[in-house]
Amino acid sequence: MPKRMNAAQIRRFFEHLQSIDPEPVTELNYTNEFELLAAVMLSAQSTDVGVNKATAKLYPVANTPAAILKLGEAKLKKYIATLGLYNSKAKHLIGACEILVSQHGGEIPRTRKELEALPGVGRKTANVVLNVLFGEPTMAVDTHIFRVGNRTGLAPGKTPLDVEKGLLKVIPKEFMQHAHHWLILHGRYTCIARKPRCPTCAVSAECQWPEKSSAI
Numbered sequence: 725m726p727k728r729m730n731a732a733q734i735r736r737f738f739e740h741l742q743s744i745d746p747e748p749v750t751e752l753n754y755t756n757e758f759e760l761l762a763a764v765m766l767s768a769q770s771t772d773v774g775v776n777k778a779t780a781k782l783y784p785v786a787n788t789p790a791a792i793l794k795l796g797e798a799k800l801k802k803y804i805a806t807l808g809l810y811n812s813k814a815k816h817l818i819g820a821c822e823i824l825v826s827q828h829g830g831e832i833p834r835t836r837k838e839l840e841a842l843p844g845v846g847r848k849t850a851n852v853v854l855n856v857l858f859g860e861p862t863m864a865v866d867t868h869i870f871r872v873g874n875r876t877g878l879a880p881g882k883t884p885l886d887v888e889k890g891l892l893k894v895i896p897k898e899f900m901q902h903a904h905h906w907l908i909l910h911g912r913y914t915c916i917a918r919k920p921r922c923p924t925c926a927v928s929a930e931c932q933w934p935e936k937s938s939a940i
Contacts, residue, residue, distance in 0.1 A: 726877035726932035731894070734878065737930040738899040741906040744926055748905035750856055753779060757832040757857050758824070759787050764852045765817055765844050769808045778804045789821035789830045816844025834858055848884070851904070861900035863891045868911025869904070875915060877932030 729737065751772040754760040759779065767775045782803040786795040801814045820842040824830055832853065833839055839850040851864035865873070865884040869891075873879040879890030895903050914921045922928055922936050 725880065726875065726934055728880065729877045729894075729930060729932055733930040733932075734894055735896055737876075737878065737927045738895065738903065738906065740926045740930070741910060742899065742902070745906065745909070748902050748909060750852070750905065751909075752776065755783070756787065758789060758830075759783055760857060761820075761832055761845075761849075761853055762787075762792075762817060764849045765820070766804060766807055766813055768813070768849075774807055778806055789824040792817060792821045793825065813844065819843035820845065832857065851888075855901075855904050859901065861892075861897070861903075863888045863895075863900075863904055864908075865891070866908060867917075868915075869907045871917060872907050872911040872915050875920075875933045876927070876930070 750760070752760065752763040752767065753776045754763055763775050763779055766778065782800075785803070786792045786800075792800065797814050797818045800817065801810055804810045804813060807813065823842055824832070828838070834854075836847075836850050836854065839845050839853055840847065845853075848864045848866060851862040854860035855862045855864065863869070865888045870881075870884050870887050873881065873887040873891060879887050879894055881887035881890050891903070891907075892900075899906075910927070914925050920933075922931075925931065928936065
């Protein structure tokens with residue numbers, strides 16, 4: 725296990741990531757708040773590329789809760805059938821749309837409690853929505869961020885929630901708004917699961933991974 729980064733190393737870590745990409749954004753395509761929520765819900769066990777391909781066909785037809793309900797579950801499945809778990813995703817999305825229309829006037833709620841009350845919306849999805857749409861300093865820990873948090877020594881933890889709490893505790897406030905995207909993009913393209921790209925890693929000097937030297 726890597727040792728934990730100290731405060732100075734953590735600050736330099738995020739300064740490097742910030743210098744490379746000052747304003748990181750999600751790779752999910754969306755044009756309104758509902759489109760982002762739906763895309764994040766559809767992204768479970770699917771790639772952003774795959775989700776974008778599906779929503780590129782779905783959203784021109786239905787991109788609001790009311791329009792999704794009008795489309796219906798059976799037709800919705802046809803648009804997202806290329807995605808894993810599409811049957812349950814369609815069911816959850818329809819259920820979420822019913823609540824959005826009946827309880828929120830078709831708008832996306834701004835609180836974690838209300839978001840997590842929607843079918844198919846767990847803590848990670850709620851964190852993404854709160855961060856991207858409403859600017860909340862949240863941390864949605866997916867497999868990439870879980871790996872980066874543990875491998876680098878930034879915020880080791882046995883569970884995603886452990887890593888989330890660790891990251892929220894150690895990341896300086898001025899970096900929190902974009903920290904989620906910096907970490908997910910770093911894990912997606914540099915600190916990958918197999919053969920991480922240590923030779924070209926911008927934060928290699930701060931990383932505490934014991935096997936780093938052999939990968940360089």
